Amino acid sequence: MQIKIFSIKPSGNGQLFLKKQALISEKEALGSLVTEILTNGKPLSRKTLCLEVLNKLDGNEDVNEKMIYNxxxxxxLGG
Incomplete structure (x- = not known):
């Protein structure tokens, strides 16, 4: 399930425009991580999932995606 969010952002010339962002659910994000791990030939384990999530958190600037991966x-980790 994807939720579409529209945000208003100022452009360089002072005009406003709508930016459409699609948010993914935790299930979709987790499925994507599992697919990446298996596609790369790595074994699927809690350790590899944690490492992939940390990589996504480290290289991501999107606040919403960071919340999902966090x-x-x-x-x-069971918390």
Whole structure:
């Protein structure tokens, strides 16, 4: 399930425009991580999932995606 969010951002010339962002659910993000791990020939384990989530958190500037990956990471650690 994808939720579409529209945000208003100022452009360089002072005009406003709508930016459409699609948010993914935790299930979709986790499925994507599992697919990446298996596609790369790595074994699927809690350790590899944690490492992939940390990589996503480290290289991501999107606040919404960081919240999703942070939530997944906490669940992987049992919290």
């Amino acid at each position: 939530s997944i990471f906490k669940k992987l």
